[in-house]
Amino acid sequence: MSEGTEPGHHARRTPGKLSPEEVVHVAALARLALTDAEVELFTAQLRTVLDHAADVAALDLSHLAPTAHPLPVANALRPDEPRPSLDREEVLAAAPSVEDNRFRVPRIGAPAP
Protein backbone atom coordinates (compact mmCIF):
# COMPACT_ATOMS: atom_id res chain seq x y z
CA MET A 1 0.00 0.00 0.00
CA SER A 2 1.16 3.55 -0.58
CA GLU A 3 1.78 6.03 2.19
CA GLY A 4 -1.42 7.76 1.14
CA THR A 5 -3.52 4.98 2.58
CA GLU A 6 -2.04 5.15 6.06
CA PRO A 7 -4.48 6.16 8.77
CA GLY A 8 -4.34 9.82 9.67
CA HIS A 9 -2.76 10.81 6.40
CA HIS A 10 -5.04 12.95 4.29
CA ALA A 11 -3.76 13.46 0.79
CA ARG A 12 -4.01 17.06 -0.29
CA ARG A 13 -2.31 16.56 -3.60
CA THR A 14 -4.37 16.35 -6.76
CA PRO A 15 -3.17 13.46 -8.90
CA GLY A 16 -1.74 14.32 -12.29
CA LYS A 17 -3.43 13.62 -15.60
CA LEU A 18 -4.32 10.03 -16.23
CA SER A 19 -1.87 8.58 -18.75
CA PRO A 20 -2.56 5.96 -21.45
CA GLU A 21 -0.03 3.71 -19.66
CA GLU A 22 -2.10 3.94 -16.47
CA VAL A 23 -5.24 3.04 -18.42
CA VAL A 24 -3.51 -0.05 -19.79
CA HIS A 25 -2.31 -0.93 -16.29
CA VAL A 26 -5.75 -0.47 -14.72
CA ALA A 27 -7.38 -2.50 -17.50
CA ALA A 28 -4.89 -5.32 -16.87
CA LEU A 29 -5.70 -5.25 -13.14
CA ALA A 30 -9.39 -5.52 -14.04
CA ARG A 31 -8.72 -8.32 -16.55
CA LEU A 32 -9.73 -6.31 -19.59
CA ALA A 33 -7.82 -6.14 -22.86
CA LEU A 34 -7.99 -2.87 -24.80
CA THR A 35 -7.21 -2.07 -28.41
CA ASP A 36 -4.99 0.94 -29.11
CA ALA A 37 -8.06 2.89 -30.19
CA GLU A 38 -9.84 2.00 -26.94
CA VAL A 39 -6.83 3.09 -24.88
CA GLU A 40 -6.96 6.47 -26.57
CA LEU A 41 -10.74 6.83 -26.21
CA PHE A 42 -10.95 5.63 -22.59
CA THR A 43 -7.98 7.78 -21.54
CA ALA A 44 -9.74 10.89 -22.82
CA GLN A 45 -13.12 9.91 -21.36
CA LEU A 46 -11.79 8.90 -17.94
CA ARG A 47 -9.74 12.12 -17.78
CA THR A 48 -12.95 14.11 -18.24
CA VAL A 49 -14.60 12.30 -15.35
CA LEU A 50 -11.52 12.68 -13.12
CA ASP A 51 -11.27 16.37 -14.05
CA HIS A 52 -14.83 16.78 -12.84
CA ALA A 53 -13.88 14.97 -9.62
CA ALA A 54 -11.11 17.50 -9.04
CA ASP A 55 -13.64 19.65 -7.13
CA VAL A 56 -14.02 16.85 -4.62
CA ALA A 57 -10.32 15.98 -4.52
CA ALA A 58 -9.50 19.62 -3.72
CA LEU A 59 -11.84 19.97 -0.73
CA ASP A 60 -10.40 19.96 2.77
CA LEU A 61 -12.57 17.37 4.47
CA SER A 62 -9.99 16.12 6.95
CA HIS A 63 -12.42 16.90 9.78
CA LEU A 64 -15.00 14.41 8.45
CA ALA A 65 -15.02 10.65 8.86
CA PRO A 66 -15.63 8.70 5.65
CA THR A 67 -19.06 7.11 5.21
CA ALA A 68 -18.85 3.67 3.64
CA HIS A 69 -22.51 2.86 4.04
CA PRO A 70 -25.73 4.82 4.62
CA LEU A 71 -26.87 2.60 7.49
CA PRO A 72 -25.11 2.25 10.82
CA VAL A 73 -24.92 -1.49 10.17
CA ALA A 74 -23.09 -3.83 12.43
CA ASN A 75 -22.72 -7.52 11.67
CA ALA A 76 -26.06 -9.19 11.00
CA LEU A 77 -25.86 -12.41 12.94
CA ARG A 78 -28.16 -15.41 13.07
CA PRO A 79 -28.01 -18.82 14.67
CA ASP A 80 -25.79 -21.22 12.76
CA GLU A 81 -28.47 -23.73 11.81
CA PRO A 82 -28.37 -26.06 8.83
CA ARG A 83 -30.96 -25.28 6.17
CA PRO A 84 -31.47 -26.07 2.50
CA SER A 85 -29.10 -24.32 0.14
CA LEU A 86 -29.03 -23.98 -3.62
CA ASP A 87 -29.37 -27.22 -5.52
CA ARG A 88 -25.93 -28.39 -6.63
CA GLU A 89 -27.11 -29.77 -9.97
CA GLU A 90 -28.93 -26.54 -10.76
CA VAL A 91 -25.90 -24.42 -9.89
CA LEU A 92 -23.47 -26.57 -11.85
CA ALA A 93 -25.83 -26.59 -14.83
CA ALA A 94 -25.13 -22.86 -15.24
CA ALA A 95 -21.36 -23.30 -15.41
CA PRO A 96 -19.50 -23.18 -18.72
CA SER A 97 -17.51 -26.32 -17.85
CA VAL A 98 -17.89 -28.89 -15.08
CA GLU A 99 -16.08 -32.05 -14.04
CA ASP A 100 -16.77 -34.34 -11.06
CA ASN A 101 -19.17 -31.86 -9.42
CA ARG A 102 -16.60 -29.09 -9.70
CA PHE A 103 -16.07 -26.06 -11.90
CA ARG A 104 -13.50 -26.87 -14.57
CA VAL A 105 -11.08 -24.12 -15.62
CA PRO A 106 -8.09 -24.00 -17.98
CA ARG A 107 -4.56 -24.39 -16.61
CA ILE A 108 -3.73 -21.94 -13.82
CA GLY A 109 -0.31 -20.31 -14.09
CA ALA A 110 2.60 -21.24 -16.33
CA PRO A 111 2.89 -24.74 -17.78
CA ALA A 112 5.17 -27.15 -15.97
CA PRO A 113 8.75 -27.07 -17.33
Next chain:
Amino acid sequence: MSDGTMGAVELAAAVRSGARSARAVTEEALAAVAARDDELHCFLRVLGDEALEQADAVDAAVARGQDPGPLAGVPVGLKDNLCTRGIPTTCASRILDGWRPPYDATVVRMLRQAGAIAVGKTNMDEFAMGSSTENSAFGPTRNPHGRDRVPGGSSGGSAAAVAAGFTPIGLGSDTGGSIRQPAALCGVVGMKPTYGRVSRYGLVAFASSLDQIGPFATTVEDAALLFDVIAGHDPLDSTSLPYPSPPTFESTGAGSEGVRVGVCTDLIDGCAPDVVARVREAADALSAAGAKVEEIRIPELAYGLSAYYLIAPAEASSNLARYDGVRYGLRVDAEDAAAMNTATRTAGFGAEVKRRIMLGTYALSAGYYDAYYAQAQRVRTLVLEAFARAYASCDVLLGATAPTTAFALGEKVDDPMAMYMNDVCTIPSNLAGHPALSVPFGTGGDGLPIGVQVLAPALAEGLLFQVARVVEAAAPSPTRGAGQ
Protein backbone atom coordinates in the same frame (compact mmCIF):
# COMPACT_ATOMS: atom_id res chain seq x y z
CA MET B 1 -55.54 -1.18 -24.48
CA SER B 2 -58.05 -1.05 -21.67
CA ASP B 3 -55.84 -2.31 -18.86
CA GLY B 4 -53.33 0.43 -19.55
CA THR B 5 -55.90 2.98 -18.44
CA MET B 6 -56.85 0.96 -15.35
CA GLY B 7 -54.53 1.31 -12.42
CA ALA B 8 -53.27 -1.48 -10.18
CA VAL B 9 -55.68 -0.60 -7.38
CA GLU B 10 -58.79 -0.87 -9.61
CA LEU B 11 -57.45 -3.88 -11.49
CA ALA B 12 -56.69 -5.86 -8.33
CA ALA B 13 -60.13 -4.96 -6.93
CA ALA B 14 -61.80 -6.21 -10.12
CA VAL B 15 -59.85 -9.49 -10.05
CA ARG B 16 -60.37 -9.99 -6.33
CA SER B 17 -64.13 -9.51 -6.69
CA GLY B 18 -64.28 -11.88 -9.65
CA ALA B 19 -65.49 -9.10 -11.96
CA ARG B 20 -62.46 -9.79 -14.17
CA SER B 21 -60.30 -12.86 -14.49
CA ALA B 22 -56.55 -12.62 -14.03
CA ARG B 23 -56.21 -14.71 -17.19
CA ALA B 24 -58.13 -12.19 -19.30
CA VAL B 25 -56.13 -9.29 -17.87
CA THR B 26 -52.88 -11.13 -18.52
CA GLU B 27 -53.88 -12.10 -22.06
CA GLU B 28 -54.68 -8.48 -22.83
CA ALA B 29 -51.31 -7.33 -21.48
CA LEU B 30 -49.46 -9.99 -23.48
CA ALA B 31 -51.42 -9.08 -26.62
CA ALA B 32 -50.54 -5.40 -26.22
CA VAL B 33 -46.86 -6.24 -25.79
CA ALA B 34 -46.97 -8.52 -28.85
CA ALA B 35 -48.65 -5.80 -30.90
CA ARG B 36 -46.56 -2.80 -29.93
CA ASP B 37 -43.31 -3.73 -28.22
CA ASP B 38 -41.38 -4.41 -31.42
CA GLU B 39 -41.22 -0.68 -31.83
CA LEU B 40 -40.55 0.30 -28.19
CA HIS B 41 -38.41 -2.65 -27.01
CA CYS B 42 -39.38 -2.39 -23.35
CA PHE B 43 -38.95 -6.14 -22.87
CA LEU B 44 -35.91 -8.37 -23.27
CA ARG B 45 -38.08 -11.40 -22.63
CA VAL B 46 -41.84 -11.87 -22.46
CA LEU B 47 -43.06 -14.50 -20.00
CA GLY B 48 -46.13 -15.80 -21.85
CA ASP B 49 -46.72 -19.28 -20.46
CA GLU B 50 -45.33 -18.48 -17.02
CA ALA B 51 -47.61 -15.42 -16.75
CA LEU B 52 -50.73 -17.32 -17.79
CA GLU B 53 -49.91 -20.12 -15.35
CA GLN B 54 -49.59 -17.58 -12.54
CA ALA B 55 -52.84 -15.89 -13.64
CA ASP B 56 -54.68 -19.22 -13.52
CA ALA B 57 -53.37 -19.76 -9.98
CA VAL B 58 -54.80 -16.37 -8.99
CA ASP B 59 -58.16 -17.16 -10.60
CA ALA B 60 -58.23 -20.53 -8.85
CA ALA B 61 -57.63 -18.83 -5.49
CA VAL B 62 -60.50 -16.41 -6.17
CA ALA B 63 -62.77 -19.32 -7.15
CA ARG B 64 -61.90 -21.13 -3.91
CA GLY B 65 -62.70 -18.03 -1.88
CA GLN B 66 -59.07 -17.57 -0.84
CA ASP B 67 -57.37 -14.19 -0.67
CA PRO B 68 -55.40 -13.88 -3.94
CA GLY B 69 -53.31 -10.99 -2.59
CA PRO B 70 -53.32 -7.18 -2.86
CA LEU B 71 -51.94 -7.21 -6.42
CA ALA B 72 -54.17 -10.02 -7.70
CA GLY B 73 -53.96 -10.27 -11.47
CA VAL B 74 -51.92 -7.08 -11.90
CA PRO B 75 -49.32 -7.37 -14.72
CA VAL B 76 -45.84 -6.23 -13.73
CA GLY B 77 -42.56 -5.74 -15.60
CA LEU B 78 -39.36 -6.85 -13.86
CA LYS B 79 -36.07 -5.15 -14.57
CA ASP B 80 -33.72 -7.78 -15.94
CA ASN B 81 -31.29 -7.47 -13.03
CA LEU B 82 -33.87 -9.16 -10.76
CA CYS B 83 -33.24 -12.89 -10.54
CA THR B 84 -36.04 -15.15 -11.69
CA ARG B 85 -35.53 -18.85 -11.07
CA GLY B 86 -35.09 -20.80 -14.29
CA ILE B 87 -35.83 -17.73 -16.40
CA PRO B 88 -32.93 -15.98 -18.17
CA THR B 89 -31.69 -12.90 -16.32
CA THR B 90 -29.18 -10.94 -18.37
CA CYS B 91 -28.70 -7.47 -16.84
CA ALA B 92 -28.74 -6.54 -20.55
CA SER B 93 -25.18 -7.90 -20.78
CA ARG B 94 -23.61 -10.41 -23.15
CA ILE B 95 -21.68 -11.80 -20.22
CA LEU B 96 -24.92 -13.15 -18.68
CA ASP B 97 -26.68 -14.02 -21.93
CA GLY B 98 -28.58 -17.26 -21.40
CA TRP B 99 -27.92 -17.50 -17.65
CA ARG B 100 -30.84 -18.97 -15.69
CA PRO B 101 -30.66 -18.08 -11.99
CA PRO B 102 -31.10 -20.94 -9.52
CA TYR B 103 -33.25 -18.75 -7.23
CA ASP B 104 -35.82 -15.95 -7.21
CA ALA B 105 -35.11 -12.48 -5.90
CA THR B 106 -37.04 -11.84 -2.67
CA VAL B 107 -39.10 -9.12 -4.41
CA VAL B 108 -40.04 -11.56 -7.18
CA ARG B 109 -41.25 -14.05 -4.59
CA MET B 110 -43.18 -11.34 -2.72
CA LEU B 111 -44.87 -10.15 -5.91
CA ARG B 112 -45.98 -13.68 -6.72
CA GLN B 113 -47.35 -14.13 -3.20
CA ALA B 114 -49.26 -10.86 -3.63
CA GLY B 115 -50.91 -12.20 -6.80
CA ALA B 116 -49.04 -10.01 -9.30
CA ILE B 117 -48.34 -11.42 -12.76
CA ALA B 118 -44.78 -11.01 -14.06
CA VAL B 119 -45.28 -10.58 -17.81
CA GLY B 120 -41.67 -9.94 -18.77
CA LYS B 121 -38.10 -8.99 -18.00
CA THR B 122 -37.45 -5.39 -18.98
CA ASN B 123 -34.61 -3.73 -20.82
CA MET B 124 -31.99 -1.66 -19.00
CA ASP B 125 -28.55 -0.17 -19.32
CA GLU B 126 -26.01 -2.97 -18.96
CA PHE B 127 -25.61 -3.79 -15.25
CA ALA B 128 -27.72 -0.66 -14.53
CA MET B 129 -24.89 1.62 -15.66
CA GLY B 130 -26.41 4.43 -17.66
CA SER B 131 -29.15 7.02 -17.86
CA SER B 132 -30.74 6.26 -21.23
CA THR B 133 -31.07 2.44 -21.64
CA GLU B 134 -28.83 2.84 -24.70
CA ASN B 135 -26.12 0.82 -22.95
CA SER B 136 -28.18 -2.37 -23.28
CA ALA B 137 -26.28 -5.04 -25.21
CA PHE B 138 -29.60 -5.93 -26.84
CA GLY B 139 -30.54 -2.53 -28.27
CA PRO B 140 -32.19 0.56 -26.77
CA THR B 141 -35.73 1.13 -25.53
CA ARG B 142 -37.67 4.02 -27.06
CA ASN B 143 -39.71 6.56 -25.15
CA PRO B 144 -43.46 6.00 -25.65
CA HIS B 145 -43.92 9.81 -25.67
CA GLY B 146 -41.54 10.22 -28.61
CA ARG B 147 -39.96 7.32 -30.48
CA ASP B 148 -36.80 9.30 -31.25
CA ARG B 149 -36.26 9.94 -27.53
CA VAL B 150 -34.62 7.87 -24.81
CA PRO B 151 -36.79 6.61 -21.94
CA GLY B 152 -34.08 7.47 -19.43
CA GLY B 153 -32.28 4.79 -17.49
CA SER B 154 -31.08 2.59 -16.29
CA SER B 155 -34.56 1.13 -15.61
CA GLY B 156 -35.86 2.45 -18.95
CA GLY B 157 -37.69 -0.73 -19.94
CA SER B 158 -39.85 -0.90 -16.81
CA ALA B 159 -40.59 2.84 -16.99
CA ALA B 160 -41.52 2.74 -20.68
CA ALA B 161 -43.66 -0.38 -20.20
CA VAL B 162 -45.73 1.51 -17.63
CA ALA B 163 -45.88 4.65 -19.78
CA ALA B 164 -46.94 2.60 -22.81
CA GLY B 165 -49.76 0.98 -20.86
CA PHE B 166 -48.29 -2.53 -21.11
CA THR B 167 -48.17 -2.95 -17.34
CA PRO B 168 -49.74 -0.67 -14.70
CA ILE B 169 -46.76 -1.24 -12.42
CA GLY B 170 -43.12 -2.25 -12.70
CA LEU B 171 -39.98 -2.78 -10.67
CA GLY B 172 -36.66 -1.07 -11.21
CA SER B 173 -33.49 -0.47 -9.24
CA ASP B 174 -32.06 2.92 -8.33
CA THR B 175 -28.34 3.36 -7.63
CA GLY B 176 -27.99 7.03 -8.65
CA GLY B 177 -31.46 7.81 -10.01
CA SER B 178 -32.18 4.78 -12.20
CA ILE B 179 -35.85 4.64 -11.15
CA ARG B 180 -36.64 8.33 -10.71
CA GLN B 181 -34.96 9.69 -13.85
CA PRO B 182 -36.67 7.28 -16.31
CA ALA B 183 -39.95 7.85 -14.43
CA ALA B 184 -39.58 11.58 -15.06
CA LEU B 185 -38.67 11.13 -18.73
CA CYS B 186 -41.54 8.69 -19.33
CA GLY B 187 -44.19 10.60 -17.36
CA VAL B 188 -44.82 7.98 -14.66
CA VAL B 189 -44.32 7.74 -10.90
CA GLY B 190 -41.03 6.20 -9.74
CA MET B 191 -39.79 5.81 -6.20
CA LYS B 192 -36.52 4.87 -4.49
CA PRO B 193 -37.13 3.60 -0.95
CA THR B 194 -34.87 4.12 2.06
CA TYR B 195 -31.72 2.02 1.74
CA GLY B 196 -32.44 -1.31 3.43
CA ARG B 197 -36.23 -0.99 3.21
CA VAL B 198 -36.54 -3.43 0.31
CA SER B 199 -34.49 -6.62 0.20
CA ARG B 200 -31.69 -6.68 -2.35
CA TYR B 201 -31.49 -10.48 -2.26
CA GLY B 202 -31.51 -11.54 -5.90
CA LEU B 203 -30.83 -8.06 -7.26
CA VAL B 204 -27.65 -8.41 -9.29
CA ALA B 205 -25.21 -6.08 -7.52
CA PHE B 206 -23.90 -2.88 -9.11
CA ALA B 207 -22.93 -0.61 -6.17
CA SER B 208 -24.01 -2.38 -3.02
CA SER B 209 -24.09 0.59 -0.65
CA LEU B 210 -26.32 2.55 -3.06
CA ASP B 211 -28.56 0.02 -4.86
CA GLN B 212 -32.22 -0.13 -3.91
CA ILE B 213 -35.24 -1.72 -5.62
CA GLY B 214 -38.39 0.36 -6.02
CA PRO B 215 -41.73 0.75 -7.79
CA PHE B 216 -42.95 2.33 -11.01
CA ALA B 217 -46.66 3.10 -11.42
CA THR B 218 -49.04 5.45 -13.20
CA THR B 219 -50.29 6.87 -9.90
CA VAL B 220 -48.82 7.60 -6.47
CA GLU B 221 -51.43 5.34 -4.89
CA ASP B 222 -50.39 2.40 -7.08
CA ALA B 223 -46.73 3.03 -6.26
CA ALA B 224 -47.57 2.93 -2.54
CA LEU B 225 -49.52 -0.31 -3.00
CA LEU B 226 -46.55 -1.93 -4.74
CA PHE B 227 -44.06 -0.49 -2.23
CA ASP B 228 -46.02 -1.98 0.68
CA VAL B 229 -45.87 -5.40 -0.98
CA ILE B 230 -42.08 -5.42 -1.47
CA ALA B 231 -40.94 -3.58 1.69
CA GLY B 232 -39.90 -5.25 4.92
CA HIS B 233 -37.16 -7.23 6.58
CA ASP B 234 -35.51 -10.13 4.76
CA PRO B 235 -33.08 -12.39 6.63
CA LEU B 236 -31.46 -13.21 3.27
CA ASP B 237 -30.17 -9.61 2.91
CA SER B 238 -27.84 -8.65 5.75
CA THR B 239 -28.34 -4.94 4.95
CA SER B 240 -32.13 -5.25 5.14
CA LEU B 241 -33.58 -3.06 7.92
CA PRO B 242 -34.36 -5.36 10.83
CA TYR B 243 -37.93 -4.19 11.43
CA PRO B 244 -41.25 -4.15 9.58
CA SER B 245 -42.11 -1.37 7.13
CA PRO B 246 -45.26 0.47 8.25
CA PRO B 247 -48.01 0.39 5.60
CA THR B 248 -48.19 3.55 3.48
CA PHE B 249 -51.09 2.81 1.14
CA GLU B 250 -53.98 3.79 3.42
CA SER B 251 -52.55 7.21 4.22
CA THR B 252 -51.49 8.50 0.81
CA GLY B 253 -54.56 10.76 0.79
CA ALA B 254 -53.74 12.49 4.10
CA GLY B 255 -52.80 15.76 2.34
CA SER B 256 -50.04 18.26 2.97
CA GLU B 257 -51.66 20.57 5.52
CA GLY B 258 -48.91 21.93 7.76
CA VAL B 259 -46.16 19.91 6.07
CA ARG B 260 -42.92 21.92 5.88
CA VAL B 261 -41.68 21.78 2.29
CA GLY B 262 -38.21 23.04 1.42
CA VAL B 263 -37.82 23.99 -2.23
CA CYS B 264 -34.18 23.10 -2.69
CA THR B 265 -32.66 25.61 -5.09
CA ASP B 266 -29.58 23.43 -5.48
CA LEU B 267 -31.81 20.76 -7.05
CA ILE B 268 -33.30 23.28 -9.51
CA ASP B 269 -30.48 25.62 -10.51
CA GLY B 270 -29.02 24.60 -13.83
CA CYS B 271 -32.13 22.75 -14.99
CA ALA B 272 -33.98 23.70 -18.18
CA PRO B 273 -36.39 26.66 -17.76
CA ASP B 274 -39.45 24.45 -18.33
CA VAL B 275 -38.29 22.08 -15.60
CA VAL B 276 -37.67 24.96 -13.17
CA ALA B 277 -41.15 26.36 -13.94
CA ARG B 278 -42.88 23.02 -13.26
CA VAL B 279 -41.09 22.59 -9.90
CA ARG B 280 -42.11 26.13 -8.90
CA GLU B 281 -45.71 25.41 -9.89
CA ALA B 282 -45.70 22.19 -7.87
CA ALA B 283 -44.42 24.17 -4.87
CA ASP B 284 -47.25 26.67 -5.36
CA ALA B 285 -49.74 23.81 -5.48
CA LEU B 286 -48.42 22.44 -2.19
CA SER B 287 -48.62 25.89 -0.65
CA ALA B 288 -52.23 26.23 -1.83
CA ALA B 289 -52.93 22.86 -0.21
CA GLY B 290 -51.75 24.14 3.16
CA ALA B 291 -48.10 23.18 3.18
CA LYS B 292 -45.55 25.63 4.59
CA VAL B 293 -43.29 26.19 1.62
CA GLU B 294 -39.93 27.92 1.81
CA GLU B 295 -36.72 27.97 -0.20
CA ILE B 296 -33.69 26.22 1.14
CA ARG B 297 -30.06 26.08 0.03
CA ILE B 298 -27.99 22.92 0.44
CA PRO B 299 -24.82 23.82 -1.47
CA GLU B 300 -23.05 20.61 -0.36
CA LEU B 301 -25.25 18.63 -2.76
CA ALA B 302 -23.19 20.04 -5.63
CA TYR B 303 -20.38 17.64 -4.70
CA GLY B 304 -22.63 14.60 -4.90
CA LEU B 305 -22.11 13.90 -8.59
CA SER B 306 -18.32 13.70 -8.38
CA ALA B 307 -18.46 11.61 -5.22
CA TYR B 308 -20.97 9.23 -6.76
CA TYR B 309 -18.91 8.70 -9.90
CA LEU B 310 -16.00 7.57 -7.72
CA ILE B 311 -17.93 5.49 -5.16
CA ALA B 312 -20.29 3.67 -7.54
CA PRO B 313 -17.54 2.62 -10.01
CA ALA B 314 -15.32 1.56 -7.08
CA GLU B 315 -18.03 -0.73 -5.74
CA ALA B 316 -18.86 -1.90 -9.26
CA SER B 317 -15.25 -2.81 -10.01
CA SER B 318 -15.33 -5.07 -6.98
CA ASN B 319 -18.82 -6.52 -7.58
CA LEU B 320 -18.20 -7.24 -11.26
CA ALA B 321 -15.00 -9.15 -10.52
CA ARG B 322 -17.26 -12.19 -10.20
CA TYR B 323 -17.78 -12.36 -13.97
CA ASP B 324 -14.74 -14.48 -14.66
CA GLY B 325 -16.09 -17.19 -16.95
CA VAL B 326 -15.86 -19.86 -14.25
CA ARG B 327 -19.21 -20.39 -12.53
CA TYR B 328 -21.87 -18.96 -14.86
CA GLY B 329 -22.42 -16.90 -17.96
CA LEU B 330 -20.10 -16.41 -20.90
CA ARG B 331 -16.71 -18.11 -21.22
CA VAL B 332 -14.24 -17.33 -23.98
CA ASP B 333 -11.65 -20.09 -23.91
CA ALA B 334 -7.95 -19.37 -23.74
CA GLU B 335 -4.74 -21.24 -22.92
CA ASP B 336 -4.75 -20.49 -19.19
CA ALA B 337 -7.20 -19.28 -16.55
CA ALA B 338 -6.03 -15.66 -16.42
CA ALA B 339 -6.18 -15.33 -20.20
CA MET B 340 -9.64 -16.94 -20.15
CA ASN B 341 -10.80 -14.39 -17.54
CA THR B 342 -9.51 -11.53 -19.68
CA ALA B 343 -10.91 -12.88 -22.94
CA THR B 344 -14.30 -13.48 -21.33
CA ARG B 345 -14.58 -10.05 -19.72
CA THR B 346 -13.27 -8.25 -22.79
CA ALA B 347 -15.88 -9.92 -25.00
CA GLY B 348 -18.71 -9.89 -22.46
CA PHE B 349 -18.77 -6.31 -21.15
CA GLY B 350 -19.84 -3.24 -23.10
CA ALA B 351 -17.96 0.07 -23.23
CA GLU B 352 -19.72 1.81 -20.33
CA VAL B 353 -19.23 -1.14 -18.00
CA LYS B 354 -15.54 -1.27 -18.92
CA ARG B 355 -15.23 2.48 -18.30
CA ARG B 356 -16.74 2.17 -14.84
CA ILE B 357 -14.70 -0.89 -13.90
CA MET B 358 -11.51 0.93 -14.91
CA LEU B 359 -12.55 4.14 -13.15
CA GLY B 360 -13.32 2.20 -9.98
CA THR B 361 -10.13 0.16 -10.15
CA TYR B 362 -8.18 3.39 -10.58
CA ALA B 363 -9.96 5.17 -7.70
CA LEU B 364 -9.20 2.24 -5.41
CA SER B 365 -5.61 1.75 -6.50
CA ALA B 366 -2.58 2.46 -4.34
CA GLY B 367 -1.60 6.12 -4.52
CA TYR B 368 -5.04 7.35 -5.53
CA TYR B 369 -7.22 5.75 -2.87
CA ASP B 370 -7.08 8.71 -0.48
CA ALA B 371 -7.37 11.44 -3.09
CA TYR B 372 -10.40 9.87 -4.76
CA TYR B 373 -12.18 7.06 -2.96
CA ALA B 374 -11.67 8.05 0.69
CA GLN B 375 -12.32 11.67 -0.23
CA ALA B 376 -15.59 10.70 -1.94
CA GLN B 377 -16.62 8.84 1.19
CA ARG B 378 -16.00 12.00 3.21
CA VAL B 379 -18.25 13.87 0.78
CA ARG B 380 -20.87 11.29 1.56
CA THR B 381 -20.62 12.34 5.21
CA LEU B 382 -20.81 15.98 4.11
CA VAL B 383 -24.04 15.29 2.18
CA LEU B 384 -25.57 13.33 5.07
CA GLU B 385 -24.84 16.14 7.51
CA ALA B 386 -26.20 18.76 5.11
CA PHE B 387 -29.44 16.80 4.69
CA ALA B 388 -29.72 16.45 8.46
CA ARG B 389 -29.49 20.25 8.83
CA ALA B 390 -32.13 20.74 6.12
CA TYR B 391 -34.51 18.26 7.73
CA ALA B 392 -34.27 20.14 11.02
CA SER B 393 -36.43 22.85 9.42
CA CYS B 394 -38.23 20.90 6.66
CA ASP B 395 -40.24 17.68 6.53
CA VAL B 396 -39.64 17.08 2.82
CA LEU B 397 -37.63 18.69 0.04
CA LEU B 398 -38.76 19.51 -3.47
CA GLY B 399 -36.59 19.70 -6.57
CA ALA B 400 -36.29 18.59 -10.15
CA THR B 401 -35.80 14.91 -10.96
CA ALA B 402 -33.87 15.38 -14.21
CA PRO B 403 -32.36 18.56 -15.66
CA THR B 404 -34.21 18.23 -18.99
CA THR B 405 -37.01 16.35 -20.69
CA ALA B 406 -36.16 13.17 -22.62
CA PHE B 407 -33.19 13.74 -24.93
CA ALA B 408 -32.71 12.22 -28.37
CA LEU B 409 -31.40 8.70 -28.89
CA GLY B 410 -27.69 8.92 -29.64
CA GLU B 411 -27.39 12.47 -28.33
CA LYS B 412 -25.22 11.74 -25.27
CA VAL B 413 -24.14 8.13 -25.66
CA ASP B 414 -20.62 9.04 -26.81
CA ASP B 415 -20.10 11.64 -24.08
CA PRO B 416 -20.04 9.88 -20.69
CA MET B 417 -19.78 13.07 -18.62
CA ALA B 418 -22.82 14.62 -20.36
CA MET B 419 -24.73 11.41 -19.65
CA TYR B 420 -23.65 11.41 -15.99
CA MET B 421 -25.00 14.95 -15.57
CA ASN B 422 -28.53 13.52 -15.89
CA ASP B 423 -28.15 12.13 -12.39
CA VAL B 424 -27.13 15.35 -10.67
CA CYS B 425 -30.49 15.84 -8.89
CA THR B 426 -31.11 12.21 -7.95
CA ILE B 427 -27.69 11.14 -6.66
CA PRO B 428 -27.76 12.90 -3.25
CA SER B 429 -30.59 10.65 -1.98
CA ASN B 430 -28.59 7.54 -2.90
CA LEU B 431 -25.48 8.80 -1.13
CA ALA B 432 -27.59 9.49 1.96
CA GLY B 433 -29.70 6.31 1.68
CA HIS B 434 -32.86 8.42 1.81
CA PRO B 435 -36.15 7.78 0.01
CA ALA B 436 -37.16 10.00 -2.91
CA LEU B 437 -39.82 9.93 -5.58
CA SER B 438 -40.51 11.43 -8.99
CA VAL B 439 -44.08 12.42 -9.82
CA PRO B 440 -45.17 13.62 -13.27
CA PHE B 441 -46.02 17.30 -13.40
CA GLY B 442 -46.90 18.60 -16.83
CA THR B 443 -44.68 18.85 -19.86
CA GLY B 444 -41.96 21.00 -21.38
CA GLY B 445 -42.30 23.18 -24.45
CA ASP B 446 -41.45 20.07 -26.48
CA GLY B 447 -44.55 18.32 -25.15
CA LEU B 448 -42.47 15.75 -23.26
CA PRO B 449 -43.14 14.84 -19.62
CA ILE B 450 -41.46 16.54 -16.66
CA GLY B 451 -41.08 14.98 -13.22
CA VAL B 452 -40.94 16.77 -9.89
CA GLN B 453 -38.84 15.12 -7.21
CA VAL B 454 -39.92 14.85 -3.58
CA LEU B 455 -37.19 13.89 -1.10
CA ALA B 456 -37.62 12.79 2.49
CA PRO B 457 -35.41 11.68 5.36
CA ALA B 458 -34.77 7.98 6.03
CA LEU B 459 -37.89 5.87 6.68
CA ALA B 460 -40.35 8.67 5.73
CA GLU B 461 -41.84 6.86 2.71
CA GLY B 462 -45.38 7.45 3.99
CA LEU B 463 -44.91 11.22 4.04
CA LEU B 464 -43.27 11.05 0.63
CA PHE B 465 -46.33 9.40 -0.93
CA GLN B 466 -48.66 11.77 0.91
CA VAL B 467 -46.94 14.90 -0.43
CA ALA B 468 -46.50 13.40 -3.90
CA ARG B 469 -50.19 12.72 -4.11
CA VAL B 470 -50.95 16.41 -3.55
CA VAL B 471 -48.51 17.30 -6.33
CA GLU B 472 -50.08 14.67 -8.58
CA ALA B 473 -53.59 16.03 -7.97
CA ALA B 474 -52.43 19.49 -9.06
CA ALA B 475 -50.52 18.30 -12.14
CA PRO B 476 -51.50 20.28 -15.24
CA SER B 477 -52.16 17.40 -17.62
CA PRO B 478 -52.92 13.71 -17.45
CA THR B 479 -49.83 11.67 -18.11
CA ARG B 480 -51.31 8.23 -18.20
CA GLY B 481 -51.48 6.14 -21.33
CA ALA B 482 -48.82 7.46 -23.66
CA GLY B 483 -48.69 5.98 -27.12
CA GLN B 484 -52.10 4.35 -27.07
